[in-house]
Every structure is written in structure tokens, then in C-alpha cells.
Amino acid sequence: MPDLLLVGAGHAHLHLIANAPDLASAGYRVRVLAPRHFDYSGLASATAAGSVPADAGRIDVRALARRHGVELVEDTLSGLDLLGRCATTAGGAQIEYDVVSLNIGSIAAAPGMEVGAGVLRVKPLADLASLDTRLETIPGASVTVVGGGSTGIELAAHLSGRGGVGTVRLLDSGSEIGADLPPGARRRVVRLLDQRGVEVCVDAAVRTVTARQVDLDDGRTMPHDIALLATGLAASSLVSELGIGDADGIPVTAYLQHVDHPDTYAVGDCAHFTPQPLPRIGVHGVRQGPVLLASLLARAADAALPTYTPQDRALAVLDLGDGVGLAVRGRLWWYGGTALRLKRWIDRRWLARYR
Ligand SMILES: Cc1cc2nc3c(=O)[nH]c(=O)nc-3n(C[C@H](O)[C@H](O)[C@H](O)COP(=O)(O)OP(=O)(O)OC[C@H]3O[C@@H](n4cnc5c(N)ncnc54)[C@H](O)[C@@H]3O)c2cc1C
Structure with missing residues (x-):
């Protein structure tokens, strides 16, 4: 009976947990090493700003695992011996396995800048989740969001x-902000932020950000009460610490297997998909779930393994607060209440699968 260890209950692994009976039928003993809860980033901006309840995007991994007969080790990974096939948890337990898959997500990257203590980062989401409490304790707080991509704009x-x-x-x-957005969508967002009184500063390269101020490369200094770092995502720092990859992630082939260790899989934001660069968006984690499941079932049956083929263009919907959203697919976009309602419907449907 091969021992399958799933590390992290990210998007792809939630799919595996929900389909664990198929893995058991194929002969696997399935264990998950993860914290009790998973928080869904599609609702993270809204929960962080207090627009929706804090647990609106929360999945109880323990309940899901129990429902599907999976053993959950409620802990986090702190060590991994790929050759000896043994994982060590933060609590000091050792878990031996035959096949391991990692889905441990990402952290906010801070390319070329110094980041002081007390600066909030958009990932891990637990950090972002403390924003609402911070705002409650500082009435009238001035907030600096560093990074004008989709996440920074949403926040x-x-x-x-x-x-x-x-x-x-x-x-x-x-x-300009929203550099990845189609030009018309970008102009619409800029107008919205202007109407809402957001001070947008472009050509503002941040050298240092602390809990009190930012220092720009051009010598300007800007004070604030709260700073939020939204300058893109990098693979979980654990990947580099464990020596199984770097900030780009754990290098995997199109089969989602580590380039040098076929018994090690990696999916979602912690993986570096070597066939082509992939943006760190939840869509890939979601779509890799069924491929990973099919791969594990094929292994057990000694059949050919499937590969992951990324979609050319994915639908992204920004939640802009106050009941409006911006939906973008390739160069197409639309703005308004229906865009946000579509996002909420997609989010609710996905969350319902695991609740
Ligand atoms: C504010 C914000 C909004 C976003 N909105 C969207 C959006 O609307 N649509 C979209 O497609 N993308 C969005 N993204 C990007 C999205 O968050 C990521 O691409 C997605 O979460 C990656 O999924 P994942 O399954 O790889 O990792 P995650 O969703 O991060 O899941 C990883 C899991 O692993 C667990 N874990 C971490 N470390 C360990 C460890 N050492 N041991 C065990 N478990 C561990 C974590 O607790 C977590 O539950 C957003 C990102 C942010 C920051």
C-alpha cells in the first residue's frame, strides 16, 4: 500500500482530499500535513478590508478530511528528505512516505527593497487578515499599498x-498601475480610484518600507500608519530553505513531478512549471488538481501519466469593493455589478465543493 503524503491543503490538494476514496481504491494510504483551515484568496481583499465576514472564504480542512476518510496531521512542514522519503513537521514528528506532493503556496515578494518589521504582506493570507484589526485600532489610519498590480488595486x-x-x-x-490590464480597463480603474480619493503615485520605486514610512529611490519619503506589501508573489520561502527549489518554486515537469525526483510532485504557487512560465494565480492550482489525481491513479495502474496543459487565457475578476468588479479575459473586459456577481457566484460554487 503506497503511502501518499499531501503537504499543504491548497487548491489542488483540496481536490485530492475530496476524491480520496478513488485514491484509496487505487491502493494509496492518504495523509495530509496541513493547518486546520484553508483561506480562499478570491475573497481575501474583501475579508481583509472588513467588507465581508472574516471566515467567508474559510474551509475546514479537518472536517473535509474526516468526511473523505483521510488522516490529517494538523501541523506544518519544516523539513523534507527527498532521498530518504521522510517529512519533518514543525512539531517534530517524522512522516515517512512513498510519494509526496507539495501545495504550500506563496509569499509576498519584495523585489529589490528593504522591508521592516510591522509591514503587512498580502501573503501568507494570515498576515493580510490582520489588516481589519489594525484598522480598528487606528481610527483614520493612512495606508500605503506598495504595488499597483491586481492585488494592490483591489486592496x-x-x-x-x-x-x-x-x-x-x-x-x-x-x-502606470494595472500594467497587465487592457488599456481601457486600466483607464476605468484609474478613474474609479481617483473618484474614491486614492492617491496613485507611479514612477515611485520603493527602496525601503517600514511600519512608519516609505523611502523612494528618488529621495522622497512618505509617512503612513499602515503599510501593505502587494509587490507580486514568490514561492513559499520554505522551498529555498529546504533546498528543493528557489523563489521561482520547486522545478516540475509537465507531469507536475520534480525534475529530478519523480516521487515528488508540486502544484500551485509553490511549483515552478519548467515547460513555460505561469502567473501565480489560483486558477492553475485549481486546474492542476484533476491532473495530479489522474497522475497518481495512473501510477498505481502502471499507465501513462497525464501532463498539465495551461489555458492560454484565464478569466480574472477583480473585486473593487462597493458592489463592483472588473472582469478581464485576454483583451476583453467589463466593469460593474454583474462582473462582481459573476465572481461571487464562481467563488461560492468552488467553496461549496469543500464545505
Ligand atoms: C489578496 C489576494 C487576492 C488574490 N485573488 C485571486 C483571485 O481572485 N483569483 C486568482 O486566481 N488568484 C488570486 N490570487 C492569487 C492566489 O492567492 C494564489 O495564486 C493561490 O492561492 C495559489 O494557490 P495554492 O493552492 O498554490 O496555494 P494557497 O492557496 O496559498 O494554499 C497553500 C496552503 O498551504 C498551507 N501551507 C503553507 N505552508 C505550509 C507548510 N509549511 N506546511 C503545510 N501547509 C502549509 C497554507 O496554509 C495554505 O492553506 C490572490 C492573491 C492575493 C494575495
């Missing part, structure tokens, strides 16, 4: 609509 938009927040500033080192 600035939400914060500007939240009562009790003073000024909201959005900084980006580029010449």
Missing part, C-alpha cells in the same frame, strides 16, 4: 470605500 479600492480609513496611497515603480 486600495476596498480600503478607500471603508469607513474609518484616512488616506489611501497606491505606489508603483512603473509608469
Whole structure:
């Protein structure tokens, strides 16, 4: 009976847990090493800004595992011996396995800048989740969001609509925010932020960010009460610490297997998909779930393994607060209440599968 260890209950592994009876029928003993709860990032901006309840995107991994006959080790990974096939938990337990899969997510990257203590990061989500409490304790707080990509825009938009927040500033080192958005969508977002009083500063390369101020490369200094880092995502720092990859992630082939260790799989944001660069978006974790499941079943049956083929364009919907969203697919986009309702419907349907 091969021992399958799933580390982290991210998007892809939730799919495996929910389909664990199939894995058991194929002969696997399935164990999951993960914290009790999973928090869904699609609702993270709204929960962080206090627009929806804090547990709106929460999945109880313990309950899910129990329902599908999976043993959950409620802990986190702290060591991994790929050759000896043994994982060590933060609590000091050792778990031997035959096949391991990692789905441990990402952290906020801080390319080329110094980040002081007390600066909030958008990932891990537990860090972002403390934003609402911080805002409660500092009435009229001025907030600086560093990074004008989709996440930074979402957060600035939400914060500007939240009562009790003073000024909201959005900084980006580029010449415009929302550089990945189609031009019309970008202009629409810029107009919205302007109407909501967000101070957008472009060409603002941050050298240092601390809990009190940012220092820019051009010598300017800007004070704030709360700083939020939304400058992109990198693979979980554990990947580099354990020597199984780097900030780009655990290198995997199209089969989602480690390039040098076929008994090790990695999926989602912690993986570096070597056939082509992939953006760190939940869609890939979600779509890799069924491929990973099929691969494990094929292994057990000695059949050919499936490969992961990323979609060319994925639908992304930004939650801009106050009941409006921005849906983007390739160069197509639409803005308004229906875009946000579509996002909520997709989110609810996905969450319902695991609740
Ligand atoms: C504010 C925000 C909003 C976003 N909105 C969207 C969106 O609307 N759509 C979209 O597609 N993408 C969105 N993203 C990107 C999205 O969050 C990631 O791409 C996605 O979460 C990656 O999924 P994953 O399954 O790889 O990892 P995660 O969802 O991060 O899951 C990893 C899991 O592993 C656990 N874990 C971590 N370390 C360990 C350890 N050492 N041992 C055991 N378990 C561990 C974590 O607790 C977590 O539950 C957003 C990101 C942010 C920051």
C-alpha cells in the first residue's frame, strides 16, 4: 500500500482530499500535513478590508478530511528528505512516505527593497487578515499599498470605500498601475480610484518600507500608519530553505513531478512549471488538481501519466469593493455589478465543493 503524503491543503490538494476514496481504491494510504483551515484568496481583499465576514472564504480542512476518510496531521512542514522519503513537521514528528506532493503556496515578494518589521504582506493570507484589526485600532489610519498590480488595486479600492480609513496611497515603480490590464480597463480603474480619493503615485520605486514610512529611490519619503506589501508573489520561502527549489518554486515537469525526483510532485504557487512560465494565480492550482489525481491513479495502474496543459487565457475578476468588479479575459473586459456577481457566484460554487 503506497503511502501518499499531501503537504499543504491548497487548491489542488483540496481536490485530492475530496476524491480520496478513488485514491484509496487505487491502493494509496492518504495523509495530509496541513493547518486546520484553508483561506480562499478570491475573497481575501474583501475579508481583509472588513467588507465581508472574516471566515467567508474559510474551509475546514479537518472536517473535509474526516468526511473523505483521510488522516490529517494538523501541523506544518519544516523539513523534507527527498532521498530518504521522510517529512519533518514543525512539531517534530517524522512522516515517512512513498510519494509526496507539495501545495504550500506563496509569499509576498519584495523585489529589490528593504522591508521592516510591522509591514503587512498580502501573503501568507494570515498576515493580510490582520489588516481589519489594525484598522480598528487606528481610527483614520493612512495606508500605503506598495504595488499597483491586481492585488494592490483591489486592496486600495476596498480600503478607500471603508469607513474609518484616512488616506489611501497606491505606489508603483512603473509608469502606470494595472500594467497587465487592457488599456481601457486600466483607464476605468484609474478613474474609479481617483473618484474614491486614492492617491496613485507611479514612477515611485520603493527602496525601503517600514511600519512608519516609505523611502523612494528618488529621495522622497512618505509617512503612513499602515503599510501593505502587494509587490507580486514568490514561492513559499520554505522551498529555498529546504533546498528543493528557489523563489521561482520547486522545478516540475509537465507531469507536475520534480525534475529530478519523480516521487515528488508540486502544484500551485509553490511549483515552478519548467515547460513555460505561469502567473501565480489560483486558477492553475485549481486546474492542476484533476491532473495530479489522474497522475497518481495512473501510477498505481502502471499507465501513462497525464501532463498539465495551461489555458492560454484565464478569466480574472477583480473585486473593487462597493458592489463592483472588473472582469478581464485576454483583451476583453467589463466593469460593474454583474462582473462582481459573476465572481461571487464562481467563488461560492468552488467553496461549496469543500464545505
Ligand atoms: C489578496 C489576494 C487576492 C488574490 N485573488 C485571486 C483571485 O481572485 N483569483 C486568482 O486566481 N488568484 C488570486 N490570487 C492569487 C492566489 O492567492 C494564489 O495564486 C493561490 O492561492 C495559489 O494557490 P495554492 O493552492 O498554490 O496555494 P494557497 O492557496 O496559498 O494554499 C497553500 C496552503 O498551504 C498551507 N501551507 C503553507 N505552508 C505550509 C507548510 N509549511 N506546511 C503545510 N501547509 C502549509 C497554507 O496554509 C495554505 O492553506 C490572490 C492573491 C492575493 C494575495
